Amino acid sequence: MDTQGYAEHSQLKPPVLLDGSGKEGSVGPSVGLLDVGISDEAYLFRIALPGIRKIESQVKFEIHSDGKVLIQGMLTDGDILQDSPSVYQLTVQQICSTGPFSISFNLPGPCDPRLIQPNFRSDGVLEVVVQKCVRRIPGEGLFSPP
Incomplete structure (x- = not known):
């Protein structure tokens, strides 16, 4: 489906694949809840990563030119009671x-x-704006989205 078709069917949700502790979590805040936005020049995605703090974040993400996004990280216990006997x-x-x-x-x-x-918000949401690919129109020197 092309980008226009995707935008016209707002009820369609891109498939999200979870693995590791995100897949096992059946209660509590959900890891991997996703919002995707589209503008003329860019895409925006916001993904919920509850339990991950920006300061200690071990989150890495890759974005490929075909639009595939891979996010990996570690959910930890934190250090709230680290010094407790x-x-x-x-x-x-x-x-x-x-x-x-x-x-x-x-x-x-x-x-x-x-x-x-990228913006890792304090509420545990990773928010990323990525520009759409542009291509040269032969003989015109102009650029337009594919």
Whole structure:
């Protein structure tokens, strides 16, 4: 489906593949909830990464020119009680389990992975703007989206 067809069918959601602790988490905040936006020049995606703090973030992401996005990282316990002499046994666990995760999905069309604007928000949302690919129109010296 082309970009225009994708935009006209707003009820269509790109498939998101989860692996690792993101796949196992059945309660608590969901890892991998995704929003995708389209403008004339760029794509925007926002993906929920609850439990990951920007300061300690081990999140890496790759964006390929065909629009494939791969996000990998690690959910950790954090250090809230790191210096506590007590040991706690959890009786209720509603936060995503710790461990590595990977998320992959496709943007609606090709893009230029060199032209990105990432923002890891304080609420655990990774927000990235990536420019669409542009191509030269033969003999005109102009550029337009494919």
